[in-house]
Amino acid sequence: MRLLIVAMILAFMTGGQAQAREVWPTPENPVTLVRVVKSQRILELWRGNERVRTYLISLGRNPVGPKQREGDSRTPEGRYFLDFRKSDSVAYKAFHVSYPTPEQRAAA
Template sequence: MFLFHNNEVLEQYDFELGFAPTGHKEVEGDGRTPEGAYFIDRKNPNSSFYLSIGISYPNAADRARARAMGKSPGGDIFIHGTPRASLNRDDWTAGCLAVKDREMEDIYAMVNVGTPIFMYA
């Protein structure tokens, strides 16, 4: 993951994704991470994970694609740290991007609501 200011890379972070198949998130529960252009739509200091910032998935195209399949697109995709409590599942990222807690502190401080985010494999 790269954090930019204009065209300058400020920071670079490794991140984890879940065990889901590759490709763009299509429907709720597929465990995939969305790909495309979104924006940061919220910050949650009281997350179930060590801090979290929300990604504006689903957008209009995501909703239309899922609706055409007769399904929900899902939502609640975040960049976050580790879980605050033990989770009873192997894939605790569930379509989100997970970073180390210390890195999440930096990201949380540097990224504002409204910041564009581009997610591509």
């Protein structure tokens, strides 16, 4: 079984922090890593070396393999930042992911 890690360190840009504080206060002990295991369809929240929560998740219509182009319905693989919480998404508690990276954009 292939174990795929999409690691995201939670970070907010200065403007995003001000907005987040108004609606969602920053917790005292924030999560430091979001890990997605595509093969198991789970998302784990980590604080340091401690896993604090695990959630079942849905992926794109065609999640197997790395994302190669826009519209391929695959989930990106790699290290990304969660930029801000998306208010315009149909998904509950959706976050914008800093995808693609400059390297991925250059390779496209």
